[in-house]
Amino acid sequence: MKSARSPMLAHTLYLEVPFEDSTQAEIAVKVLEPDPILRPEDFEVDYSSKDRNLCISFKSIDDRVLRVGVSSVIESIKSIIETIDEFK
Amino acid sequence: MVNLNSVPPKHGRNFYLALGLEGSANKLGVGVVKHPVLAHHADSDLSHDCHAQILSNIRDTYITPPGEGFLPRDTARHHRNWVVRLARRALDAAGLRDPSELDVICFTRGPGMGAPLHSVAVFARTLSLLWRVPLVPVNHCVGHIEMGREITKAENPVVLYVSGGNTQVIAYSENRYRIFGETLDIAIGNCLDRFARTLRIPNEPSPGYNIEQLAKNAPHKDSLVELPYTVKGMDLSMSGILGYVDGLAKDLFSQNTKNKILFDPQTGEQKVTVEDLCYSLQENLFAMLVEITERAMAHVASNQVLIVGGVGCNVRLQEMMASMCRDRSNGQVHATDERFCIDNGVMIAQAGLLQYRMGNVVKDLAETVVTQKFRTDEVYVAWRD
Numbered sequence: 485m486k487s488a489r490s491p492m493l494a495h496t497l498y499l500e501v502p503f504e505d506s507t508q509a510e511i512a513v514k515v516l517e518p519d520p521i522l523r524p525e526d527f528e529v530d531y532s533s534k535d536r537n538l539c540i541s542f543k544s545i546d547d548r549v550l551r552v553g554v555s556s557v558i559e560s561i562k563s564i565i566e567t568i569d570e571f572k
Numbered sequence: 573m574v575n576l577n578s579v580p581p582k583h584g585r586n587f588y589l590a591l592g593l594e595g596s597a598n599k600l601g602v603g604v605v606k607h608p609v610l611a612h613h614a615d616s617d618l619s620h621d622c623h624a625q626i627l628s629n630i631r632d633t634y635i636t637p638p639g640e641g642f643l644p645r646d647t648a649r650h651h652r653n654w655v656v657r658l659a660r661r662a663l664d665a666a667g668l669r670d671p672s673e674l675d676v677i678c679f680t681r682g683p684g685m686g687a688p689l690h691s692v693a694v695f696a697r698t699l700s701l702l703w704r705v706p707l708v709p710v711n712h713c714v715g716h717i718e719m720g721r722e723i724t725k726a727e728n729p730v731v732l733y734v735s736g737g738n739t740q741v742i743a744y745s746e747n748r749y750r751i752f753g754e755t756l757d758i759a760i761g762n763c764l765d766r767f768a769r770t771l772r773i774p775n776e777p778s779p780g781y782n783i784e785q786l787a788k789n790a791p792h793k794d795s796l797v798e799l800p801y802t803v804k805g806m807d808l809s810m811s812g813i814l815g816y817v818d819g820l821a822k823d824l825f826s827q828n829t830k831n832k833i834l835f836d837p838q839t840g841e842q843k844v845t846v847e848d849l850c851y852s853l854q855e856n857l858f859a860m861l862v863e864i865t866e867r868a869m870a871h872v873a874s875n876q877v878l879i880v881g882g883v884g885c886n887v888r889l890q891e892m893m894a895s896m897c898r899d900r901s902n903g904q905v906h907a908t909d910e911r912f913c914i915d916n917g918v919m920i921a922q923a924g925l926l927q928y929r930m931g932n933v934v935k936d937l938a939e940t941v942v943t944q945k946f947r948t949d950e951v952y953v954a955w956r957d
Contacts, residue, residue: 515697518937519690560694563652567698570656571671 493528493543495550501538501561508572509533512564516540516557527553574955576613576622576929581675588675588929589627589668591699592921593659595651595692596684596712597737598634598642602658603627603918604666607925617957619926620721627666629911629918630658638774641765648687655695662917672703676933678924681709682946684737689942697940706933708924709940712915713738713948716880717749718926719919724906726878730868732861732893733948735881735915736761736779739808740948741864743872747953752868753806760857761883763810767853770818771846778882778914783850787888790851797833797844797852803860806867810857817853821846858889862896875903884913930954 503509513531526545544550581588587608594601604627634650679696700707731742739755761779773782802809823831829840897903
């Protein structure tokens with residue numbers, strides 16, 4: 485284990501995804517939250533909901549890790565939205 | 573004695589409904605199962621006889637070109653693309669207008685490939701929150717075992733679980749499915765699939781299916797090509813066999829007449845065909861499986877074998893197992909057909925519903941995080957004595 489923790493997670497991105505209502509946004513937070521980050525020392529995600537928006541803030545050690553992490557979360561969000569659309 | 577009726581069905585109905593979602597490898601499966609409430613289940617050991625009704629069982633396979641395997645990322649994308657449509661079809665086929673009628677949603681937690689498992693888990697969590705239906709995480713291997721027991725009514729068999737990712741000999745003892753023997757390296761289906769890739773033949777519909785078809789037409793069945801036979805105690809090793817037979821196939825394709833096993837050293841005439849290699853590989857691998865299964869049967873004094881998993885569809889494996897069982901005091905072999913042998917959603921629903929009826933449900937979504945490694949004996953089998 486490295487002892488020098490969380491030096492520079494300088495690469496950040498903030499996303500807001502609007503849903504139809506606040507319940508749906510909360511569902512999205514609950515679905516996304518449980519999954520652990522593979523390398524927490526290189527990448528951090530924080531999910532929350534505000535009104536009918538899903539709010540995500542990403543922090544990462546470099547732009548490559550950020551891009552990979554963000555695109556995987558977006559894939560999951562697409563899946564959640566399609567599910568809600570079909571089965572709400 | 574076990575009480576399978578401890579959790580009553582929703583809305584005072586006299587039956588349970590479960591949705592099963594499977595996506596641990598390249599098959600995506602959705603199924604709906606119905607269990608009637610039976611009075612004798614309140615005080616018995618009859619989890620293999622639930623009178624399960626299969627309301628729907630739909631599957632879609634991610635198919636790669638011959639010569640290529642499936643990669644986690646592409647497989648996950650396939651599952652994400654199809655899971656919503658497949659679930660819609662499964663619910664419609666089951667005639668389930670209001671999905672909140674479901675008692676439980678079951679999904680595969682592991683073992684398997686991480687990315688495909690995760691894509692299905694995200695879907696299962698969303699449905700559960702949307703419909704307010706509880707979730708049950710299911711061990712894929714236990715799913716195979718419970719489906720096999722329900723279909724064949726085998727009460728307490730030694731289970732041979734053979735698929736693309738797993739090779740295990742399992743027997744039940746004191747609330748666990750205990751692993752008696754297993755592969756030390758690659759799974760049997762993986763061994764067959766990779767040989768199929770060398771031969772450039774497709775891996776549809778189940779691991780080793782096309783090798784089985786070629787083997788049927790082997791011209792020299794009376795003289796087996798000698799291959800390494802690697803049973804180690806109760807365990808098997810198959811990577812060396814694969815390497816060896818791959819080498820033979822390559823020599824065959826390149827017409828390397830120096831290889832004395834394949835070509836007559838005097839005349840240079842070819843003695844062995846691709847079909848012969850397929851036949852010998854199957855005979856060799858299956859003989860190893862039969863050997864460790866027989867030893868497990870002797871250990872637990874059982875005379876039933878249940879074959880589950882994708883390779884379990886192989887008729888030659890079933891024949892060889894049957895002939896071993898016949899020689900052992902009238903044993904029986906139970907196997908299922910491709911609907912249930914190959915990964916499917918119904919088996920997840922079946923095992924998950926048994927778990928649910930014993931009161932095992934997810935209380936915190938943190939319990940739904942998928943895991944690539946999830947051994948069969950980690951599951952506490954509450955539904956058996």
